[in-house]
Amino acid sequence: NFIKCYSNEAPASSATNNMSIALKQQLYMIDSNSPGSVFFLPHGTRLFNKLVQFMKIQQKKHGFDEVITPLIYKKKLWEISGHWDNYKEDMYRVEGNEVSHGDAKDEETFGLKPMNCPGHCLIYKRFDRSINELPIRYSDWSSLHRNEASGALTGLTRVRRFHQDDGHIFCTQEQISAEIMKTLHLIKLVYGVFGLSDYTLMLSTRPDNYVGTLEEWNSAETQLKSVLDQVAPSSWSIREGDGAFYGPKIDILSRDNYSREHQIGTIQLDFQLPHRFELKYRPHEGDFKPPIMIHRAVFGSIERFMALLIDHYQGKWPFWMNPRQAVIIPINSSHVGKANEVRDLLSGRSNDYETLDDLVNHQFDIDIDSRAETVGYRTRDALNKSYSYIILVGDKELENNVISLRSRDSRKVTTKTVEEVRELFQELVRSYQ
Amino acid sequence: NFIKCYSNEAPASSATNNMSIALKQQLYMIDSNSPGSVFFLPHGTRLFNKLVQFMKIQQKKHGFDEVITPLIYKKKLWEISGHWDNYKEDMYRVEGNEVSHGDAKDEETFGLKPMNCPGHCLIYKRFDRSINELPIRYSDWSSLHRNEASGALTGLTRVRRFHQDDGHIFCTQEQISAEIMKTLHLIKLVYGVFGLSDYTLMLSTRPDNYVGTLEEWNSAETQLKSVLDQVAPSSWSIREGDGAFYGPKIDILSRDNYSREHQIGTIQLDFQLPHRFELKYRPHEGDFKPPIMIHRAVFGSIERFMALLIDHYQGKWPFWMNPRQAVIIPINSSHVGKANEVRDLLSGRSNDYETLDDLVNHQFDIDIDSRAETVGYRTRDALNKSYSYIILVGDKELENNVISLRSRDSRKVTTKTVEEVRELFQELVRSYQ
Ligand SMILES: [Zn+2]
Ligand SMILES: [Zn+2]
Numbered sequence: 032n033f034i035k036c037y038s039n040e041a042p043a044s045s046a047t048n049n050m051s052i053a054l055k056q057q058l059y060m061i062d063s064n065s066p067g068s069v070f071f072l073p074h075g076t077r078l079f080n081k082l083v084q085f086m087k088i089q090q091k092k093h094g095f096d097e098v099i100t101p102l103i104y105k106k107k108l109w110e111i112s113g114h115w116d117n118y119k120e121d122m123y124r125v126e127g128n129e130v131s132h133g134d135a136k137d138e139e140t141f142g143l144k145p146m147n148c149p150g151h152c153l154i155y156k157r158f159d160r161s162i163n164e165l166p167i168r169y170s171d172w173s174s175l176h177r178n179e180a181s182g183a184l185t186g187l188t189r190v191r192r193f194h195q196d197d198g199h200i201f202c203t204q205e206q207i208s209a210e211i212m213k214t215l216h217l218i219k220l221v222y223g224v225f226g227l228s229d230y231t232l233m234l235s236t237r238p239d240n241y242v243g244t245l246e247e248w249n250s251a252e253t254q255l256k257s258v259l260d261q262v263a264p265s266s267w268s269i270r271e272g273d274g275a276f277y278g279p280k281i282d283i284l285s286r287d288n289y290s291r292e293h294q295i296g297t298i299q300l301d302f303q304l305p306h307r308f309e310l311k312y313r314p315h316e317g318d319f320k321p322p323i324m325i326h327r328a329v330f331g332s333i334e335r336f337m338a339l340l341i342d343h344y345q346g347k348w349p350f351w352m353n354p355r356q357a358v359i360i361p362i363n364s365s366h367v368g369k370a371n372e373v374r375d376l377l378s379g380r381s382n383d384y385e386t387l388d389d390l391v392n393h394q395f396d397i398d399i400d401s402r403a404e405t406v407g408y409r410t411r412d413a414l415n416k417s418y419s420y421i422i423l424v425g426d427k428e429l430e431n432n433v434i435s436l437r438s439r440d441s442r443k444v445t446t447k448t449v450e451e452v453r454e455l456f457q458e459l460v461r462s463y464q
Numbered sequence: 465n466f467i468k469c470y471s472n473e474a475p476a477s478s479a480t481n482n483m484s485i486a487l488k489q490q491l492y493m494i495d496s497n498s499p500g501s502v503f504f505l506p507h508g509t510r511l512f513n514k515l516v517q518f519m520k521i522q523q524k525k526h527g528f529d530e531v532i533t534p535l536i537y538k539k540k541l542w543e544i545s546g547h548w549d550n551y552k553e554d555m556y557r558v559e560g561n562e563v564s565h566g567d568a569k570d571e572e573t574f575g576l577k578p579m580n581c582p583g584h585c586l587i588y589k590r591f592d593r594s595i596n597e598l599p600i601r602y603s604d605w606s607s608l609h610r611n612e613a614s615g616a617l618t619g620l621t622r623v624r625r626f627h628q629d630d631g632h633i634f635c636t637q638e639q640i641s642a643e644i645m646k647t648l649h650l651i652k653l654v655y656g657v658f659g660l661s662d663y664t665l666m667l668s669t670r671p672d673n674y675v676g677t678l679e680e681w682n683s684a685e686t687q688l689k690s691v692l693d694q695v696a697p698s699s700w701s702i703r704e705g706d707g708a709f710y711g712p713k714i715d716i717l718s719r720d721n722y723s724r725e726h727q728i729g730t731i732q733l734d735f736q737l738p739h740r741f742e743l744k745y746r747p748h749e750g751d752f753k754p755p756i757m758i759h760r761a762v763f764g765s766i767e768r769f770m771a772l773l774i775d776h777y778q779g780k781w782p783f784w785m786n787p788r789q790a791v792i793i794p795i796n797s798s799h800v801g802k803a804n805e806v807r808d809l810l811s812g813r814s815n816d817y818e819t820l821d822d823l824v825n826h827q828f829d830i831d832i833d834s835r836a837e838t839v840g841y842r843t844r845d846a847l848n849k850s851y852s853y854i855i856l857v858g859d860k861e862l863e864n865n866v867i868s869l870r871s872r873d874s875r876k877v878t879t880k881t882v883e884e885v886r887e888l889f890q891e892l893v894r895s896y897q
Pocket of ligand 2: 579580581632759760
């Protein structure tokens with residue numbers, strides 16, 4: 032359990048159902064050329080990007096600065112971080128193909144990163160840090176790779192390549208409490224948006240083989256308990272002595288539709304990595320001190336979180352995150368031009384290429400189905416793919432400059448202007464429906 | 465020159481100046497633990513993300529579907545694509561660390577991808593494709609790795625890890641002309657937005673050692689010439705026989721402030737890869753046919769394009785892409801609360817966590833400088849970091865519920881409401897100023 036920081040595992044028992052929804056909606060595919068790495072198809076990529084966009088906004092509000100960090104680092108870095116000694120068997124080794132070149136290429140061994148922490152430590156270390164700058168909070172959306180056993184690989188839940196809403200906080204010992212409070216607040220907010228309110232918080236405390244001082248541990252654990260009592264007085268429990276050797280942690284366990292618990296988010300204190308990297312800050316007075324490092328993720332693995340959401344919504348995505356927000360069905364081929372026009376207006380694309388509103392307009396994901404099939408067939412197909420809204424464009428609509436709209440959940444058809452529908456859509460997103 | 469698809473090289477002569485702007489603005493850093501891989505710092509990441517966001521919208525308008533594809537593929541895939549025979553020395557090899565586990569881990573050799581094309585071929589190949597679906601256009605923002613000679617690595621221009629606004633079009637022979645037209649339109653639009661209108665288009669035609677049929681080549685070259693004549697009658701030239709063996713190409717060469725030419729975008733036809741992957745589509749009648757594949761990028765390498773923009777703007781970013789759009793300076797510590805409130809409103813963050821407008825609001829990058837320094841010192845520092853706007857919040861502003869605003873380029877201070885400033889900012893983004 033060394034510096035694993037977060038787990039990317041989940042039970043695979045609902046994997047079949049999950050796969051069948053993903054297949055029907057063409058969300059992703061897997062391929063034997065890259066076992067454990069998911070190919071996100073166009074609509075799966077939209078879903079992925081919506082989760083990322085949503086979380087980036089929340090992170091920004093919670094004081095995180097996004098960074099983009101390398102994927103491969105020389106072996107010596109992984110020796111400093113301790114991964115090469117303790118985590119090597121789960122890591123991929125990267126090497127140049129040795130060929131004699133005019134100019135020297137790197138023939139050293141690299142490690143493909145299984146987590147972002149060492150990269151963030153390098154950024155922290157690059158600049159002189161004063162106590163006034165703390166807490167420093169970095170977020171990162173890098174691909175991470177772990178060489179999981181091939182027998183266990185399935186769909187989105189057991190993978191070798193995954194992405195996290197990863198974040199590291201560098202703070203003083205006195206700031207732990209406020210940072211944990213903010214993180215638990217973010218967790219509550221995020222899980223609430225997805226209707227995942229059935230979760231418990233599990234505090235794991237100091238094990239026998241700990242690093243750091245007893246004083247550090249006691250101070251941190253006291254702060255964690257006090258915050259948990261404030262934020263979730265009746266919904267946290269404790270696993271005495273079950274913390275990692277480098278710090279106590281809070282795991283967030285969510286119960287799914289099948290009453291099974293999944294670990295999603297984690298908050299993991301770390302008294303060790305700042306020492307290994309010799310990180311420090313200048314306090315108000317006295318000698319340089321090492322910061323405390325907090326590893327935290329709210330989604331955890333996006334792939335795993337997406338699998339959980341597929342189960343949770345059974346593929347019936349709420350409008351705001353649906354990769355298929357609406358489909359426009361032109362009644363016959365003479366209405367295709369109008370359908371394109373409506374799509375551009377409704378989705379927020381400027382169709383005038385000179386005055387470009389696209390960057391400030393909210394963009395919706397709207398497709399057109401202009402296949403030479405009946406309206407009934409295309410409507411059924413749209414329902415099957417779980418479009419939130421189906422929009423018809425025919426002679427009547429053309430004449431009155433309106434569109435006819437029905438939702439996934441009701442056969443009732445209403446007639447509205449494009450502007451009215453755009454406002455409806457914005458309101459749905461605004462309220463996370 | 466095999467399937468290199470696009471180059472990630474650029475002359476390094478302005479590297480020193482580039483680096484000094486990047487350093488002053490804290491855009492990125494490099495580190496010996498990962499030579500050739502850039503660490504984007506928070507403000508560099510903002511810039512990177514703005515370029516990506518801008519291009520994603522343009523790609524969507526031009527019919528591209530974004531996909532997310534694996535970074536490592538088994539050696540056998542690179543043998544199919546031809547990279548293992550022809551490009552191996554520039555590629556990184558990836559292997560699991562051999563350890564005996566309970567469950568078998570993959571001990572096969574993988575290649576870390578230097579380009580996205582093979583992954584996109586796998587997606588194309590996975591589904592039955594009919595002519596009605598073509599053209600299919602995939603875009604991808606994956607990290608790419610090439611083991612460039614270590615002596616040549618500098619800043620953003622010679623790197624080992626980079627990102628492209630990569631896209632592949634699968635189309636019929638008859639669709640080449642329309643696709644090239646659309647791509648050149650996109651190039652003109654994009655370069656226009658950045659004021660890079662001084663570029664030439666270079667057509668490279670069939671070499672002696674070509675693959676494919678003479679008829680394919682002739683048809684493609686005729687279409688390319690005809691499109692170039694329509695789109696850029698006086699600004700294209702030809703390099704006879706200089707195409708890659710697998711297809712003709714159009715390189716876009718931009719002239720920088722120093723009158724040097726850089727290759728940025730590329731449009732590369734490929735008659736070979738669809739055959740190697742046995743890709744096909746069902747035509748209206750008759751046997752399955754292989755599609756034509758077009759590799760294209762408009763920015764090319766984002767890292768290199770960013771370096772070019774640093775030179776081009778000399779760090780004075782236009783507002784819409786500035787990673788520092790505004791800084792709020794509270795005159796003294798009693799104004800910090802108001803400064804935070806203004807920052808939230810102006811940047812488009814909802815500060816009410818229950819009714820969340822964040823997803824539909826355009827977000828601006830606004831910092832606060834509440835250091836205990838004089839207003840003059842903080843203003844000079846803001847100008848030095850090239851903030852587009854400097855906003856003062858003091859007693860007068862608090863009293864009248866307004867903010868005082870000056871731009872980077874003029875000392876003139878005006879007084880406006882937050883709503884007025886937000887509208888001004890939106891208008892600037894809307895018009896790419
Ligand atoms: Zn971590
Ligand atoms: Zn390509």
